[in-house]
Amino acid sequence: MDLLEYQGKQFLARSGVPATLGLVATTVDEAVDAARSTGFPAVAKAQVRIGGRGKAGGIKVVADADGMRAAAGAILGMDIRGHVVGTLLVERASDIAREYYASITFDRSARLHLAMLSARGGVDIEQVAAEEPAAVVRLPVNPLDGLSPAAAAAMVTQAALDEEARTGVAAVLVQLYDAYVAGDAELVEVNPLVLTAAGAVVALDAKVSLDDNAAWRHPEWEEWRKAETLDPREARAREKGLNYVGLDGTVGVIGNGAGLVMSTLDVVSQAGGSAANFLDVGGGASADVIAAALEVVDSDDRVRSVLVNIFGGITRGDEVAKGILEALERVDLRSPIVVRLDGTNAEEGRALLAASPSDRLISRPTMLEAAATAVELAAVR
Numbered sequence: 193m194d195l196l197e198y199q200g201k202q203f204l205a206r207s208g209v210p211a212t213l214g215l216v217a218t219t220v221d222e223a224v225d226a227a228r229s230t231g232f233p234a235v236a237k238a239q240v241r242i243g244g245r246g247k248a249g250g251i252k253v254v255a256d257a258d259g260m261r262a263a264a265g266a267i268l269g270m271d272i273r274g275h276v277v278g279t280l281l282v283e284r285a286s287d288i289a290r291e292y293y294a295s296i297t298f299d300r301s302a303r304l305h306l307a308m309l310s311a312r313g314g315v316d317i318e319q320v321a322a323e324e325p326a327a328v329v330r331l332p333v334n335p336l337d338g339l340s341p342a343a344a345a346a347m348v349t350q351a352a353l354d355e356e357a358r359t360g361v362a363a364v365l366v367q368l369y370d371a372y373v374a375g376d377a378e379l380v381e382v383n384p385l386v387l388t389a390a391g392a393v394v395a396l397d398a399k400v401s402l403d404d405n406a407a408w409r410h411p412e413w414e415e416w417r418k419a420e421t422l423d424p425r426e427a428r429a430r431e432k433g434l435n436y437v438g439l440d441g442t443v444g445v446i447g448n449g450a451g452l453v454m455s456t457l458d459v460v461s462q463a464g465g466s467a468a469n470f471l472d473v474g475g476g477a478s479a480d481v482i483a484a485a486l487e488v489v490d491s492d493d494r495v496r497s498v499l500v501n502i503f504g505g506i507t508r509g510d511e512v513a514k515g516i517l518e519a520l521e522r523v524d525l526r527s528p529i530v531v532r533l534d535g536t537n538a539e540e541g542r543a544l545l546a547a548s549p550s551d552r553l554i555s556r557p558t559m560l561e562a563a564a565t566a567v568e569l570a571a572v573r
Contacts, residue, residue, distance in 0.1 A: 195402065196416075212284075237250070356391055465570055
């Protein structure tokens with residue numbers, strides 16, 4: 193789950209990270225009242241789960257109430273790279289002396305956590321890393337050891353931060369790591385982390401991604417989840433407990449296991465098509481789960497065919513076949529379904545499918561053949 197900026201700051205503040213919290217507004221009048229409460233000059237910041245807000249005009253600094261009224265009116269309802277702004281964060285504008293970048297994430301290749309720090313904050317960190325790699329200090333962190341104050345201080349020195357900011361930034365790095373671990377986050381990022389004219393180190397922004405697999409440990413996340421604006425397809429999938437990500441293609445994809453589904457997306461592309469989604473039904477998918485998956489995928493108006501690619505281990509091919517047949521009986525599915533079954537009870541599953549009278553159900557023996565058929569069907573519909 194990706195948090196909005198104001199939610200991310202709340203998340204970090206729980207671990208002691210100094211952050212500008214501000215007030216949340218969903219109307220122009222609320223924004224003006226919030227600015228009067230926080231004081232002027234004030235800043236109105238669009239709350240969307242994507243970067244580039246400033247370049248898109250989604251962040252405005254104003255001097256008075258009239259300025260806030262105009263800024264809020266311009267930002268609310270704005271479309272920022274496909275995300276419509278419905279919420280503002282209103283803060284008192286900070287007197288910024290310097291801007292830095294700090295983050296904690298997971299390095300999957302090294303199987304370690306990764307702390308990053310740069311004196312080049314306030315800009316696209318990927319651009320900084322590409323143009324001047326040495327400007328981004330990286331420190332692998334063993335989860336058994338954690339990020340010590342000494343290691344954080346060494347990072348600050350290596351990053352050549354301003355002398356007056358080093359103690360404060362080192363402390364914030366340790367707090368960020370604590371928040372990341374305690375909060376089961378996949379990423380905590382502050383850009384910019386600022387040094388104010390008064391000498392304080394403050395998180396002026398917050399990007400936080402939480403690991404959904406840990407949600408059972410965090411009932412407090414539910415309040416943040418209520419503010420999510422999901423793609424309607426993803427909302428339907430979540431209601432049914434499915435691991436789904438919407439894409440922009442025309443071939444719906446259902447598989448078991450993230451690796452197999454990712455491979456299926458590649459094979460669809462190789463066959464000249466484009467996937468409409470990623471949907472992993474997991475290792476022990478029952479007939480009910482398969483039926484629910486087909487309903488969700490077929491509900492997407494862009495889908496022209498559905499490719500079901502199952503390799504049976506824990507998942508049994510006959511159960512998958514029953515789920516497909518049940519979905520055909522239960523729901524008026526619009527799209528033709530191409531099925532590739534292999535592994536446990538695959539022969540039994542293929543026999544069940546072959547006995548079906550439906551002319552929209554096609555079985556293929558290999559993944560490549562199934563993908564090619566699904567792409568062809570999507571092209572002619």
